[in-house]
Amino acid sequence: MAFVQETLTWIAYAITVCLLMCIASIFVYTYQRPGDRSAIVSIVSIVTLTSLLATVLLLPVDLALVSSTTSRLGRKKDWATPERVHRTVLTLQIVYYTLYSLDALLCLVVIPFTYFWYEEYDEVEALEGDQSLGKRLWGAFKYTTVFILLVVILFLIGFFIPVAKNREGRHFDRDYFRRLLTENREIDSCGLLRDTRQANRFSEGERSLTFAIGLLSTLGTILYVLYTAPGLALSPISLIKSAPGISAPDLAATTASALGANRERQRQLDARNLGRADGLNTKDRRELDSLIREERTLVRRERLAAEAQGEGHNSLMKVWAKIQAIFRPVKLFGGILLLLIAILIWVSMLLTAIDKVKNSICKTHCGYILGRINIFNPINWILIQSAKVFPVDYILVALLVLFFLGSSIVGIASIGIRFLWVRIFQIRKGHTSPQALLMTTVMLTLISLATDYALVTTVAPQYAIYGRQRFCTRPPTHPEDQPDCSEHPELIRPCSERSESPTAGKICTPSVVSTFLNRITVNFPFYGVMLFWAQFAFLGEKSSSTRIKAEADTSLPKAVFLIVFLTAFIRTPKLDETQLDDDAEEQEEESLLASTSRRFGATWQDITGRGSAGRGQSAGINRGYGTDEERR
Secondary structure, eight states: OHHHHHHHHHHHHHHHHHHHHHHHHHHHHHHBOGGGOOHHHHHHHHHHHHHHHHHHTHHHHHHHHHHTTBOTTSSBOTTOOHHHHHHHHHHHHHHHHHHHHHHHHIIIIIHHHHHHHHHTOOHHHHHHTOOOHHHHHHHHHHHHHHHHHHHHHHHHHHHHSOOOOOOOSGGGGSHHHHTTOGGGTTBOTTSOBOOHHHHHHHHHHHHHHHHHHHHHHHHHHHHIIIIIHHHHHHHHHHHHTOOOOTTOHHHHHHHHHHHHHHHHHHHHHHHHTTTOTTOSOHHHHHHHHHHHHHHHHHHHHHHHHHHHTTTTSOHHHHHHHHHHHHTHHHHHHHHHHHHHHHHHHHHHHHHHHHHHHHHOSSGGGTTSOOSSOOSOOHHHHHHHHHTTSTTHHHHHHHHHHHHHHHHHHHHHHHHOEEETTEEEEOOOTTOBOHHHHHHHHHHHHHHHHHHHHHIIIIISHHHHHHTTOEEEOSOOSSTTSOOOOSSOGGGEEEOOTTOOOTTHHHHOOOOHHHHHHHHHHHHSHHHHHHHHHHHHHHHTOOOOSHHHHHHOSSOOOOOHHHHHHHHHHHSOOOOOHHHHHHHHHHHHHHHHHHHHHHHHHHHHHHHHTOOOTTOGGGTTSSOOSSOHHHHO
């Protein structure tokens, strides 16, 4: 039975990863600019997005496997021997470390190489035959060596850097904390003694990985605060207060009225200067030129409005437009539901953060690990209660993870990729360049590491560590027997890090991801302090109590989530007509560039004396610039 359940869990995870690859492919295809599609950029982006989603969504699998070892009576199941539990935990560790290493490799080496590979392409040199594959590979590798050296230095620092030595306090004597220390890795997560030499080698390699992932998580937390917090606030508000579509009657009527007034003014200028030998004067000429430019803009806008209404499209697109209009109320209710979930998440994170500041058993020495929950956490309570009906809790965790990552995408699309106040790239559907897509993929990878930390330590800390596991506090009759609480259900307690019962260490098995993240904060406390206090910047709370100020050198006045939420809730959405005009102009420029490309190709063939098969018949067709109306 245990083997079947474990196998089905991994099969479900494999199917989910395949679905995630499809979702990543749709995301890349939807956001990438059609005229700039690159096969290698698309493949690298899809693989990286799939890897980061697989890493984050491994949490429900982790919780399902470790929770399946205990029964509701607070005792280990008969099949859950220490060797069997150790094998399950080791499998999860291998998968986690493989995915974390893959994420780091893709983020620090593969994506930079792909970025420089795309930048090395020169159309002129390619047409002339001067750019070979080897030259392009060497150019990309030359710039990527900087990132390779960065990776090597990063892991060497993690290999040699000393871990924290401040081990004072009774909490470090507990089994859970002893297993987090790198110098005690000869005792594994199941309490089994391992070969000391092998454990030391594993400890050194794991220490390098934990240091590197801790640094990437810290960088990702900055992006998590700047992008995920606004996205979490904007996602529901954008559904509730959607801007009017381009086919809105107001836009069509306003555009038609403005176009009529424009043409009437042009006729007036022509009539005023009719019969004059010298033609229009300077003032009227400037005004007429301005009116002509405005007319082109209005014509483009009118054409876009007609296309949005379905004119010129087949019946399928018209039916799709009608379906979208019918389901607008569903969109509204979905926005309200997401709004309630976002507020619930915010409240849960705030209560846990306050609980950690007040009741953490080791404070800054371990990154504010919370021994047990002292303040009610709604999300944590919902997940623990839903665990009574398999597999509702795992589905909720998966949806929670996707909500955070979806909010990150919304935040990046809304803010754009910026350096300070300067926008470098803009992320929009159908208008994202390959360079912007690669940078977005790197940002999402780093954000996913920060999201892992937030889910495990702040959103639902108790559930993310032990799931639905419980242990019986009744002493067993014989030392080798398990405790029996079948007749004393009041003695069953939920597992926690601070459990002092001797039976808790034998029954409760922490999740692998929580052990890995808490090991980062315990062995490198400066990471834990930065990651914890960044949650207040995410939430928008300013520390004002004396106790908090004594433990943090700086207060956090930034209210990212609150400011964005209140601004988006109060502000009335407006249609960005300038963006619509830019889109229409970009479409015309692409058409113009396509025509120019054909002209350039014909000129190059005349110079080289080599023709292209199949092009001669259409060489003289449709060679004009712009639209037919503009050529007339």
